[in-house]
Amino acid sequence: MEEKKRFWEIDALRGAAIIMMVVFHFLFDLNYFSVYPVGVYTGFWWAFARATATVFILLVGISLTLSYSRVRESMTSGQISMKYAIRGMSVFGYGLLITLATWVLLPSGVIVFGVLHFIGVGIMLSRPLLNRKWANLGFGIALICIGIWFYSLRFGFPWLLWLGLRPATFYTLDYFPLLPWLGVMLIGIFIGHRLYPGGRQRIKERSGPVVNQLSWLGRHSLFIYFIHQPILIALLYAVVL
Numbered sequence: 001m002e003e004k005k006r007f008w009e010i011d012a013l014r015g016a017a018i019i020m021m022v023v024f025h026f027l028f029d030l031n032y033f034s035v036y037p038v039g040v041y042t043g044f045w046w047a048f049a050r051a052t053a054t055v056f057i058l059l060v061g062i063s064l065t066l067s068y069s070r071v072r073e074s075m076t077s078g079q080i081s082m083k084y085a086i087r088g089m090s091v092f093g094y095g096l097l098i099t100l101a102t103w104v105l106l107p108s109g110v111i112v113f114g115v116l117h118f119i120g121v122g123i124m125l126s127r128p129l130l131n132r133k134w135a136n137l138g139f140g141i142a143l144i145c146i147g148i149w150f151y152s153l154r155f156g157f158p159w160l161l162w163l164g165l166r167p168a169t170f171y172t173l174d175y176f177p178l179l180p181w182l183g184v185m186l187i188g189i190f191i192g193h194r195l196y197p198g199g200r201q202r203i204k205e206r207s208g209p210v211v212n213q214l215s216w217l218g219r220h221s222l223f224i225y226f227i228h229q230p231i232l233i234a235l236l237y238a239v240v241l
Contacts, residue, residue: 007066007196008215009203014059015217020052022228029232035240053115053176054184060119061126061136061188062195068130069199084127092120094222102173113162114174116225121162121178122185129186133193140186147180 027045031038039045064084071080095116102110111117129136150164158167164177196202217224 005201006215006219007201007203008205008207008211010059010062010066011215011218012211013055013214013218014221015214015219017052017055017059018217018221018224019214020048020055021225022232024049024052025229026232029229029236033233033236035236053181056115057119057122057181057184058188058191060122061185061190062192064123064126064130064185065189065192066196066199069196072131080130081127084123084130088120088122088124090120091116091123094226095120098174106173109171109173111172111174113177114172115176117162118176118178118181119185122182125178125182126185126189129189133190136186136190136193140183140190143178143183143186144180145183147177147183150177150179 024040024045027038028040030036031040040049068080071083075083095111095114095118098111098114098116129139147164153165154168155165156167158170161170161175162177164179166177
């Protein structure tokens with residue numbers, strides 16, 4: 001079987017986002033473990049974290065477009081739906097492992113619907129729109145607007161946390177509800193259709209030490225996501241805690 005072609009610019013941009021994520025989480029850990037006060041909940045670093053997440057999720061949407069372009073001619077609609085259902089459930093399963101780990105180790109901030117939970121569900125929900133273009137832009141903007149409105153509301157029940165409706169006392173270490181983040185993913189799908197019509201790469205291949213290193217990080221982003229926090233925390237304990 002021929003190896004699926006990877007787009008260097010997607011991998012490199014994801015690699016840059018990985019570096020941004022590690023930088024933010026290091027500063028978050030400094031603050032969380034009272035090593036050094038860092039304003040991670042407001043101001044620049046709050047915006048930095050959301051910019052990082054936005055890049056990641058836009059790239060998920062773009063990658064879904066590229067993946068869909070490769071299979072739409074060789075698979076039936078049912079097979080395609082099954083493919084993305086399995087992929088989504090797999091990523092969601094990784095999210096459940098994060099939930100279990102934080103429930104055991106950090107119960108005060110247990111992650112119940114973090115970025116992996118969201119990406120898993122988002123992959124499944126976005127399937128009907130993978131062959132659309134402008135509809136993704138319209139739905140994406142609408143979902144982001146609704147999610148921003150939800151952000152200012154508080155409720156007395158936790159059952160719709162996944163949607164973006166939070167109780168007043170809710171606290172978690174990682175939270176990515178469907179609204180507004182599904183809107184960001186849909187806009188990523190729209191961008192994928194615009195930049196890569198038919199899944200064709202239109203940016204000239206480039207290489208070099210920086211590009212190659214960033215691309216390597218981007219290709220191993222899930223693995224890095226799982227191991228970076230234990231490594232950062234272990235280093236903090238070894239050096240200052």
